[in-house]
Amino acid sequence: MARYIGSKCKQCRREGKKLFLKGERCYSAACAVEKRPYAPGQHGQAKSKLSEYGLQLREKQKAKRIYGVLEGPFRTYFKKADRQAGITGENLLVQLELRLDNVAYRLGLGRSRTEARQVVRHNLVLVNGKRVNIPSYQVRVGDVIEIKEDAKSFERFKLITEVTASRIVPEWLEGDIENLRGTVKAIPARDQIDTDIEETLIVELYSK
Incomplete structure (x- = not known):
């Protein structure tokens, strides 16, 4: 399946705002949107009303x-x-x-949605004790999402949790970052979606 693998900063510049596609790294003062607040490409600086x-x-x-x-x-x-x-x-x-990849991101199992998707794809995520490697899998209320036991000691997750431990988990989820797991408590209401x-x-x- 086709997927964009180019610069994520270019995507942010095209939309004219931070999309936080790199997770916490987007809080950096060196953000490309702030340095070059115009769309990428030859005609990016041309002014036009949409x-x-x-x-x-x-x-x-x-x-x-x-x-x-x-x-x-x-x-x-x-x-x-x-x-x-x-x-x-x-x-x-x-x-x-x-989506499972988004829920994994919200729980802090990935520093960005892209990384969370990769974690799911690499067969590292369990839903209710069963391996699920489909990022688009739709979770339900009561589902328990966690990293499989033999992967919890990976250096990768130590690096991830160092960054995501302070992340605020949405009210509709219950997170346990120490044990790399979480539970879907409810269907999210619109005011609980901060996107x-x-x-x-x-x-x-x-x-x-």
């Missing part, structure tokens, strides 16, 4: 980049969210938050 469609498209692209989801799966998430009861935009964000996304713009885009 149309309504342009704003909607940029918001969708920003959401895809933050959660690391390609266009096909993202559209599938939207279609499912649209069929569900409730507010479509909020349903979409909830689905993205309940900087205006989901109404995405709904307007796909509703055209």
